[in-house]
Amino acid sequence: GFSMLRCRKMALFAILALSLPAGHGFARDASDTLLNRATGTILLDRISLVDGEGGMPRHDMSMLIVDGKIAQLATSGEIKARPGWKVLRLPGRYVLPGLIDTHAHVTFLRDPDHFSGHDPAVSERVLKILLAHGITTTRNPAAPEDEAVRLRARLNKGLTIGPQMLAAGRPIDFGPDRSAEDVRIEVRRQAGTGIDYIKVYAKMPPALIRAAVDEAHAHKLKVIGHLQASSPREAVDAGIDAITHAATWTTSLLPEDRRALYESRRREVGSMRARMDWLEWMDGDSPEMLGSIRAVVESRTPVDPTLIAYATKFLG
Numbered sequence: 001g002f003s004m005l006r007c008r009k010m011a012l013f014a015i016l017a018l019s020l021p022a023g024h025g026f027a028r029d030a031s032d033t034l035l036n037r038a039t040g041t042i043l044l045d046r047i048s049l050v051d052g053e054g055g056m057p058r059h060d061m062s063m064l065i066v067d068g069k070i071a072q073l074a075t076s077g078e079i080k081a082r083p084g085w086k087v088l089r090l091p092g093r094y095v096l097p098g099l100i101d102t103h104a105h106v107t108f109l110r111d112p113d114h115f116s117g118h119d120p121a122v123s124e125r126v127l128k129i130l131l132a133h134g135i136t137t138t139r140n141p142a143a144p145e146d147e148a149v150r151l152r153a154r155l156n157k158g159l160t161i162g163p164q165m166l167a168a169g170r171p172i173d174f175g176p177d178r179s180a181e182d183v184r185i186e187v188r189r190q191a192g193t194g195i196d197y198i199k200v201y202a203k204m205p206p207a208l209i210r211a212a213v214d215e216a217h218a219h220k221l222k223v224i225g226h227l228q229a230s231s232p233r234e235a236v237d238a239g240i241d242a243i244t245h246a247a248t249w250t251t252s253l254l255p256e257d258r259r260a261l262y263e264s265r266r267r268e269v270g271s272m273r274a275r276m277d278w279l280e281w282m283d284g285d286s287p288e289m290l291g292s293i294r295a296v297v298e299s300r301t302p303v304d305p306t307l308i309a310y311a312t313k314f315l316g
Contacts, residue, residue: 049073171199262277
């Protein structure tokens, strides 16, 4: 699945960046010793361990890492250091599993309006920043296919430092004037490039989402969606695997007396500004909204809320 935690090389060490104080030299030590898949044995002593299973932190623990993988956990003092080991005594520091960013456009584009102008240097810088914040897996939700696959390959080969990446190709944004066969052709094209999943976008009505899902599943790919023309309930009924953005800006989810005004606002001030009106006008207790929420919950369809999107709208 998209959100499976994986114990892979480097996962632990990136998390230490969250807890080490400024000036500790983590960036140098990590990139020189840990992130480049260096061999060797490292003992972390007197750490507090959060295992991610819901229990309380376990304090005064030791963790032995051999060649980048966790080899042993024990109470502090039980593992006796040997010559040649690197020993880090970290009282008050916490170690936890790697985090997952489910919506990070790491394939940076200088010209996003035309979906072009990939900047590899910025992309690699973004990946390093994510890893330094403890993110060891990221979902890259829309990128030019060749660039995304190339960047993923560099990560997998250790040529670029960063999280494990799952990449979508360019978003499929066909309106009702396009056919289901058009969608299937585009899904087949993207599947042939080696991307990890398909992303459908705002103009896609339910019937076209269904076509995308059917074709993608035939190629063993999942489909996520930035919705708008389709409500979450319609997307779930069409078989979508995951939804991006907790707010979908779907006109039919607004009170009836606001729908025409919302469409007018979109034409007047643009879609991004009108989304603020959508958030103010939507009724979380309306039958339409509750129906969509219920459909998502009952189907257990994952939603990545992208809370930063609301901060940028309301805080600039």
